[in-house]
Amino acid sequence: MKTTQSSAGPLDGIRILDLSSVVMGPYATQILGDLGADVIKLESPAGDNMRAVGPMRNPGMGAMYLHLNRNKRSIVLDLKTPQGRQACLDLARTVDVLLYNVRPQAMARLGLGYAEVSGVNPKLVYVGAYGFGNAGPYGGRPAYDDLIQGMTAIPSLYQQNSGDVPRYAPLTLADRAVGMQAAIAILAGVIQARASGQGQEIEVPMFEAMAQLVLGDHLGGASFSPPEGPTGYARLLAPYRRPYATSNGYVSVLIYNDKHWSRFFQMIGRPGLLEDERFSSHTARARHIDEAYCLVSDVMATNTSEHWLQAFSDADIPAAPLYGVDDLIADPHLRQVGMLKDLQHPSEGAIRSPAPVGSYSKTPLSIRRHAPRLGEHTQEVLREAGLADEAIAGLLGTGAAAAANKGKKP
Known part of the structure; x- marks a missing residue:
């Protein structure tokens, strides 16, 4: 399932070092990987938390992980060790983009802030996708999908519409919506960097991104100064607006x-x-x-x-x-266009995954790589970064890096 010329996609030649985990960052790089980018997923020795979320056939290979991390390669480095940090910087020299979704203070503590990383690769686009913009008083706070939904009024809008108790949307709505914003930001950064020869630091904050999404519909009368009526889009809030x-x-x-x-x-x-x-x-x-x-x-x-x-x-x-999820899976239109792809995973066997979105006449999209086992590509990627086999063996020997055992299930 490696890249071929006929299936590379329009982003072939863009290389991304993805330090993100869970949903938001991995969804951004799933989109870019589907479009042909070479995505290197850098994981800690414990692995991405989503590996542990079932259902699953084997430990570390949960269903959502499989969907979010196809078209990627997995490398394991312990960034808390000097050797692991240095290996990460060696990789950063070879890529167009570094994406992370921990708080920027955590990257600084690891010695992988923008100053350090741009010092080894001035053309690098350094993208942080996290809870709150650093310029505001919430900068540095932890954030998760449910918290951001709550702070951007989504549960209260549900209550206003339904008369029921406040509820979160039953989707990782903030993670996926902001993940798409992060994918756009990465592409914008790469275009600018290739035009100018100089990279930059980009911040994609969840709170601000979701606030923009909600207020675009519901700013209402507050769009004017002084206000011309209450906030809210009446049609969306009408109690009978439902199936x-x-x-x-x-x-x-x-x-x-x-x-x-x-x-x-x-x-x-x-x-x-x-x-x-x-x-x-x-x-x-x-x-x-x-x-x-x-x-x-x-x-x-x-x-x-x-x-x-x-x-x-x-x-x-x-x-x-009105569909349920099972109806959606069985929908004849989605079946005809191939929205669910039947794949053969080397450790998980037969699986189904949502297809890449869109049709490209000259650079067709494809699922070129299965979602990797933890550390499946550690040695391969480190060699591409210029590390000698002896240096790689040293990293593996000290635990600063780890690799999956070939032929064994996770």
């Missing part, structure tokens, strides 16, 4: 523009509602969004999901069945 209950299930539908509403009112035999001042225009419906959605909710309960899906299809109004 509509039918007589035998649920349907997702979005009756959005004037054309949709006109067709919906005709479909239900009430065309005169388009003259109702509450529903006569997009602006009017936005002011009366609760009433509009309540009307739809009441009507939807009168017939089956199958009836409504056909009726909305005939009227060209966007609608879809």
